[in-house]
Amino acid sequence: MPYSTFSDAQVNSLIKAIDSDGYAVLPDWASPAQLKELQALVANAVAAAGNDYVALSGRQSVTGTPMYDWGNSRDFIDLCRRVVAGATGERSSDTSLTQTLRCLTGNGGRRESLIFHYDSFVLTTIMPVCMPETGERGDLLMLPNHRPIRRSYLRNLVDKVLVDNRWVQHYLKSRLKRDDQAFTRITMRPGHLYLFWGYRSLHTNMPVAEDALRATAVFHYHNVHGSSSLASRLRKSLGTFKGQDVPDDVPQT
Numbered sequence: 380m381p382y383s384t385f386s387d388a389q390v391n392s393l394i395k396a397i398d399s400d401g402y403a404v405l406p407d408w409a410s411p412a413q414l415k416e417l418q419a420l421v422a423n424a425v426a427a428a429g430n431d432y433v434a435l436s437g438r439q440s441v442t443g444t445p446m447y448d449w450g451n452s453r454d455f456i457d458l459c460r461r462v463v464a465g466a467t468g469e470r471s472s473d474t475s476l477t478q479t480l481r482c483l484t485g486n487g488g489r490r491e492s493l494i495f496h497y498d499s500f501v502l503t504t505i506m507p508v509c510m511p512e513t514g515e516r517g518d519l520l521m522l523p524n525h526r527p528i529r530r531s532y533l534r535n536l537v538d539k540v541l542v543d544n545r546w547v548q549h550y551l552k553s554r555l556k557r558d559d560q561a562f563t564r565i566t567m568r569p570g571h572l573y574l575f576w577g578y579r580s581l582h583t584n585m586p587v588a589e590d591a592l593r594a595t596a597v598f599h600y601h602n603v604h605g606s607s608s609l610a611s612r613l614r615k616s617l618g619t620f621k622g623q624d625v626p627d628d629v630p631q632t
């Protein structure tokens with residue numbers, strides 16, 4: 380990562396860009412060598428998954444790669460903390476990033492596309508590793524800053540329920556067909572880092588051709604309701620009900 384420390388003015392201009400355009404970009408976040416390493420990792424992961432959709436969550440699954448280092452990078456976490464603090468007025472106590480390497484290809488990749496959602500984290504950063512250059516590129520699509528940061532977890536849950544149903548998903552897709560100008564659409568370039576308010580923005584990715592590959596390194600920072608007791612109680616009871624851990628946030632970006 381060529382960036383180490385940022386001045387307050389640089390952090391402020393990132394925040395300004397996210398507020399006004401829906402996103403900000405840090406060009407050439409990854410060096411060509413790092414990008415190559417990650418592309419090899421993606422190729423292996425996709426092959427192991429039978430050339431279908433696969434997501435590697437957390438740092439352990441990417442040990443020995445630049446993604447492992449970034450997930451624990453003091454400079455990166457410090458940048459995220461300052462961006463979040465500048466936007467919310469709160470200094471987050473989160474000391475780590477939540478990360479996923481998301482590889483879209485095949486039939487599974489299509490199923491994982493065009494699912495509009497809000498993240499649980501204030502800041503979402505995405506660094507594309509592989510991007511199709513022609514045809515369906517899986518552009519990032521959003522209605523930026525569509526909701527405020529909710530004070531209560533319950534209100535946040537209402538937002539999510541209102542979006543996570545087939546009627547609203549269908550409505551959003553047909554709106555996209557009718558009037559794609561209503562959405563902010565971002566064609567991302569490998570190696571660049573894209574930042575946006577994942578909690579506030581309704582977002583998803585466009586589909587990718589089955590024989591193409593779109594891989595992104597996604598990092599989230601500051602879980603808004605992470606310390607909510609209702610959130611943890613709900614997660615626990617739902618977890619018991621389903622007999623598994625309920626993911627708080629499935630990155631679908």
Ligand SMILES: [Fe+2]
Nearest residue numbers: 498630631632
């Ligand atoms: Fe997301």
